[in-house]
Amino acid sequence: MIANEQKRFAQKSFWLNSYGHYEANPPLTANIKADVCILGGGFTGLSCAYEFKKINPNATVAVLESKVIGYGASGRNGGFSMKLFGLEPEVTVMRWGEQKTIEAHQYMMQAVKHVQQLVEEHDFDSDYQHPGMLRVAYSDRQLQRLGSSYELFQKLGIDSDISWRAKEKLADEFNTDKFLAGIYESETGLLNPAKQVRELKRICQELGVQIYETTPAIDIQEARTITIATPKGRVTSDKLVIATNGYSHTLSGVKLKNQQLPIWTYQIITEPLTSAQWQAVGWQRRQAFEDNRHLVHYFRPTVDGRITMGGGRIDVAYGSNMDKDSNNSAWQHCEEHLKWLYPQLQDIKIAYRWGGPTSVNLDMTPEIGYLNSNKIIYSCGCIGHGVSLTHLNGKLIAQLLSEQSSDLTDFWIVNRKAIRLPGDIISWCSAKVLSQGLALADKFDERHL
Ligand SMILES: Cc1cc2nc3c(=O)[nH]c(=O)nc-3n(C[C@H](O)[C@H](O)[C@H](O)COP(=O)(O)OP(=O)(O)OC[C@H]3O[C@@H](n4cnc5c(N)ncnc54)[C@H](O)[C@@H]3O)c2cc1C
Structure with missing residues (x-):
């Protein structure tokens, strides 16, 4: 990657900027096949890649990141690994009722624990502390x-x-x-987000996940398989995960334009x-x-x-x-x-x-859903509280991809019918x-x- 580009990406947060020298992986420059392709090198995408490879060690998993790992919110956030789900518990109760609010709370308690366990198990160098x-x-x-x-x-x-x-x-x-x-x-932890997301990259690569940086998906076509076009190569995969969060409306070839803002x-x-x-x-x-x-x-x-x-x-x-x-x-x-x-x-x-x-999104609630068939899974709607949430969402999506059923995959945000946003002018x-x-x-x- 050219030095100026590297510098521009690093300027996106204090954490990225103070990370020290970062060696980005080369972009995709060939046509490849994968069992699963994941768009987005943040907490959701990398956590999903890692967990899927753990369940399916022989599978081929390719992660495409348009800039560098942690370029999005995952490398810029406050580093609060916290329990807040959606906007406020009051809003969740009003929209979803008490039982679903309790279940969301339980999911988030698990999410904070999951991050802490991951850090401990893999000896992450991400300055994790648990001060509440x-x-x-x-x-x-x-x-x-x-x-x-x-x-x-x-x-x-x-x-x-x-x-x-x-x-x-x-x-x-x-x-x-x-x-x-x-x-x-x-139950709140604090971490350095750029270090955390790049430690996730490390454990993904240790399991053999292929990660391509400076590789934006520029078009997605679904037929018997899914074809993801990038500037210098193409991935053909059986399944696709869209882990582009706040960028999801910019993707071409999938209907996510009005899913989130x-x-x-x-x-x-x-x-x-x-x-x-x-x-x-x-x-x-x-x-x-x-x-x-x-x-x-x-x-x-x-x-x-x-x-x-x-x-x-x-x-x-x-x-x-x-x-x-x-x-x-x-x-x-x-x-x-x-x-x-x-x-x-x-x-x-x-x-x-x-x-x-x-x-x-419109109802201020995280969402994991399928597009068209069950071959494309997307995740969005972190509502600004997604450090722990997206780590656990990644694991949940890995189980969905593996056609496993568990407490995670039963969580009610999966395949909920989210209210779509109106057009650009009204939304803005x-x-x-x-x-x-x-x-x-x-x-x-x-x-x-
Ligand atoms: C300033 C800030 C502070 C925050 N503080 C907190 C906090 O303290 N605690 C908390 O819980 N949450 C916080 N959040 C929210 C949290 O950071 C996010 O919920 C979480 O990081 C989302 O992770 P993600 O992997 O889903 O998305 P992202 O990290 O945004 O990853 C999406 C990735 O997709 C890539 N991408 C986009 N388009 C394409 C394409 N066409 N092809 C390939 N790749 C593409 C992007 O470059 C990006 O790297 C904060 C967010 C911000 C911005």
Whole structure:
């Protein structure tokens, strides 16, 4: 790969940029046959490739990644391996009812465990830690919503790993009086996403998965077999997995255009804090935390003593345009919010700023489905909470491909009939109006702060 291209891909996040030298695999330059072809070299695609090869050691599996492994959300995220399913449990209950919300919670508990086990079993060098996470409220209205969520978790019996944190305890721990209360969830891990996704690449290759980078699928045709065209070669496969998440609407030859919409979230990271700065902010147990706004902010420390945070603003692109990775006003908002929360860090420098697309669908619920026949499986709709989810989804899809039936394949997101998005203009306008409405609602909730 030419050096400039490599540099451009690495600029997509702090994690990719600080990864060090990365040797991408060569692109596909021939016509090949595979039992299974997988599009997308993120958590979903690689986890699926690995699990499928484990079940079917003699099968030929080819992964095509249009840029480099981890180029998408998997190499750019906050690294919270968390239990949140869809947008909010309240939304899941409203749309799907209590029983399905409980099942989704159980799936996510399993997903977080699955990531942790994978890291331990294969000795991943991905800075994994398991400090848990807090959801905190700054305003009375956020506090009210936090209390209702807590009651909902208790009512549904999905509160085994959560506990309420009063203001005084949080003030002690975080040296701030801005947190009115919080919910602590012990089952949350933190990792370096670029390292994690490239460790997945390693274990895939150890099993013999063929991975082609800088190899975009430019057309897909389904007949007796499936033909995936790329710029310099073609894959003919019996089955295809579309693990392109927020990019899925851009694919040619399959009907995924109205299945999901990419919504961008933005993140910043500080220079490493000095020990005096860490002492000033408290944060003794180095958990992750999010606030309870409509457009949440998410915060976490890194193993080299930085703080990375993001959220508070989102953006949407029109049609198949994917050029929204930069957003000065979102980054400025993040920096202002960080310094509002921690005036102690007024002089801290921001070392890196980035953004990336998550996949959002109309009913704010992850989805795994079949296209046309049972030969093509797609996965989308991570709703910005997909680190653990997509690892386990990969395993689920591997079982579907292998025609196995299990607790995973019985999960109700499989082959659910998702409501399709309307056309580009209506989808774009609605997303814009919704994001501005949520920002206004947050402003109103926080008007006294
Ligand atoms: C800034 C940010 C912060 C986030 N923070 C968190 C968090 O802390 N916790 C959490 O749970 N979730 C978080 N998420 C969401 C999480 O990162 C995603 O849910 C998850 O990584 C999705 O993985 P994936 O493999 O399905 O998709 P992706 O990682 O997006 O992979 C899709 C891949 O498909 C490739 N591709 C696209 N088109 C083609 C084509 N035509 N041919 C071949 N390949 C193609 C892309 O290049 C990409 O690499 C965040 C997302 C972002 C953007």
